[in-house]
Amino acid sequence: MTGKNVTLRLLDKADREILKLPRPVKGAIYDFQHKFKTNPDSAGLRLKQLQGHDKLYSARVNDEYRALLLRLADDNWLIVSVKHRKDVYAHLDRLTYSVNRVTGGIEYVDLQVVQEEVLSPAPPRSTAPAESARPAEPAAPEPLFANWSEQQLTDLGVAPSLIPVVAALTTEDQLLGLVEYAPQLSGEVLLALYDGKEYDDVLEQVTAPVAAPEPVDPEDFRAAVERPATIVTTTDDALREALEGEDFGRWKVFLHPTQAKLVTRDYSGPARVGGGPGTGKTIVALHRVKHLVEQLPAGRNKPILLTTYNKNLAADLRSRLLALGGEALLSRVEISHVDQLALRTVREAEPGNRKRIVDEAQAVREWRSLLDELGEDGWDAEFLHDEWTQVILGQAVTSRTDYFRARRAGRGRTVSRAERAEIWQLAERFTQRLDRLGIQTWDQVAERAAQLEAERARRIQAIDRQREEAGGFDNVHVADGSGGWLRYRYRHIVVDEAQDLRPAHWKMLRAMTAPDRNDLFLVGDTHQRIYKNQVTLGSLGINIRGRSSKLSLSYRTTRQILRSALNVLGDETYDDLDGSTETLAGYRSVLSGAVPDLHRLSDWQDEREAIAVLIESWGQVPHEQIAIAVPTNQMASEVAYALAQHGIRALEIGPDGPRGDSGVHIGTMFRFKGLEYQRMIIAGVTDGLMPRASVQQRRTTDPARYRLEMQRARSLLFVAATRARDSLDVFWHGEPSPFLKELIKVRPPVAA
Secondary structure, eight states: OOSTTOEEEEETTHHHHHHTSOHHHHHHHHHHHHHHHHOTTOGGGOOEEOTTOSSEEEEESSSSEEEEEEEEETTEEEEEEEEEHHHHSTTGGGEEEEEOTTTOOEEEEEHHHHHHHTSOOOOOOOOOOOGGGOOOOOOOOOOTTTTSOHHHHHHHTOOGGGHHHHHHOOSHHHHHHHHHHSOHHHHHHHHHHHTTOOHHHHIIIIIGGGSOSSOOOTTOHHHHTTSTTSOEEOSHHHHHHHHTOOHHHHHTTOOOHHHHHHHHOOOSSOEEEEEOTTSSHHHHHHHHHHHHHHTSOSOSSOOEEEEESSHHHHHHHHHHHHHHHHHHHHTTEEEEEHHHHHHHHHHHHOTTOOOEEEOHHHHHHHHHHHHHHHTOOSSOHHHHHHIIIIIIITTTOOSHHHHHHOOOTTOOSOOOHHHHHHHHHHHHHHHHHHHHHTEEEHHHHHHHHHHHHHHHHHHHHHHHHHHHHTTSOOOGGGSOTTSSOOOOSBSEEEESSGGGOOHHHHHHHHHHBOSOTTOEEEEOOGGGOOSSOOOOGGGGTOOOTTOEEEEOEESSSOHHHHHHHHHHHTTOOEEOSSSSEEOOTTOEESOOOOOOEEEEESSHHHHHHHHHHHHHHTTTSOGGGEEEEESSHHHHHHHHHHHHHTTOOEEEEETTEESSSSSEEEEEGGGGTTOOEEEEEEOOOBTBBTTBHHHHTHHHHOHHHHHHHHHHHHHHHHHHHTTEEEEEEEEEESSBOGGGHHHHHHSOOBOO
């Protein structure tokens, strides 16, 4: 057999096994895969079928190690394990491989390893005492999965070869050990059942999303390896990425079946992917971009836009996309944060517009100045700013009459017709004030960009109609005045962190691409909305009904931290960006770690000192893998000063990310969106700071606004908590935040 058309793949989990091997062995594996694909029958590889197996073979990696391979067809091979040669032949009858009847994917289990590593060996028997002296034997522990039958577990997708092992599990440690070695679906199912989920919920939330759409032939391994449930890699470069041990290296190669389906699906229109923190939404967005680029005809233009809500995240997307596909992939994709895109659109159409842009905080200060100058004390500056941005600008209201008719859903307090007249007059004065000062807000820029793009889209549609009426011929008289032909700016648009975009952003993006198959692909989680931009996409011309999916498996946060973070959300309800509700039902993790620690201190100074002492106790943990989130910028500076007194360098996170290379990252909770850390500290989680005292004051004066701002504050704390990978510590002084109420019930604070 020549190696000209030999396919060699690596099964997921085999790469984790290889990562534990000595570095020289990993280098030998790179050489092995190249030699094998060149000529599997080379004498140096010593390829041979293992006794008692019709598909399992061994091949020489080096003098000490052997690769175990499944022969799927004559020229189609799958690496399922790499073992020391002394371990390959000892328990051949304990090596099992099969096609899962639920998912249709290939699963490999070494039952001997599972037995040795998971189920503790029985202690050696000592000489039995006399019958009269024998103590009463303790009752045998109850098996963890005694309430589920073998058939039920199999129907949920647990590998049949593991059923006897599952039946013998009696402790959580044994279960977590099994998850390390079990096929992915088996581990997810068992953890979900152990966490108390009902059988039907596990079937719907865990099993159904990865079930094969067609009947599965358990003997057809060649078909099985092509299904998303068989997570593999094929190319030399991809194998190297997987074995480098860096998280994103694995993401570039291995996708969960639910993620892989979303990446390659052909949608009839706009589609949305939701899911909790750490479920890989951004990874899906990046792979989606790569998939769309691969479908493009050859060219040098950039017909795909990848966008998100701020500059820092856009820079991260660029670096990850470069890692995923190199310069060739980047050369076909425009990457821009959405405000930058809006500003470029406005300046392209209005080159004379050079007004300075101010942020929301400055805009609210200008509102206060205006009210002071007018002697108006009956209106709140923040309320007026939100009314102007969300209702007047958000709905492109251009006249007092239109404002009287404008919808104010979700705005809290109702306003009378007379009050609307006052608000409209104040809004007009406010825009005049901004013009006089030569400044504009990002909301104004976004709304102007949306108007410009909508007009451009209307002109394109008019040209298309005239072309149809002319029997397909172009009319040169309706060409763009610049001399070029009008086209939509992009063929496909992919949006990350979709929950934080303004209505004007959505109107602009909708107009930038033709309504067509796979036009808009959005990923985001409304539970992580940290700004006030609540939208209903359908009302903005983006119909995602029937094309909404959800990821539910967290790859970042441990089960213990996840439970605590979900407690922070309480019983709040969240929207799905289209007028219905969104839940985190099925949100889960297969990672395990320590329960978060809660720390009550007497005052803010003691809190800062305790944080510094805690970080000192962590010893060799790299400081850039430690983060501290606080409610205000002032508190961030004070924590940084306290750490400096202990010789701990701190880096404050600004709008563009950390200001430096090494040190503990410190910033407000807003700054941590999209980031993750080995150890996370949330400080100052005190009533009056989280949420702010001003929010509590609205409880009776403006109940609807109070509810929205409380929800936003909960989301902010939820985002901060779910940045943690290994550990989470929450500090407060005085009265704890009401958001910690449930956590404190189940986890009392540690001693100060």
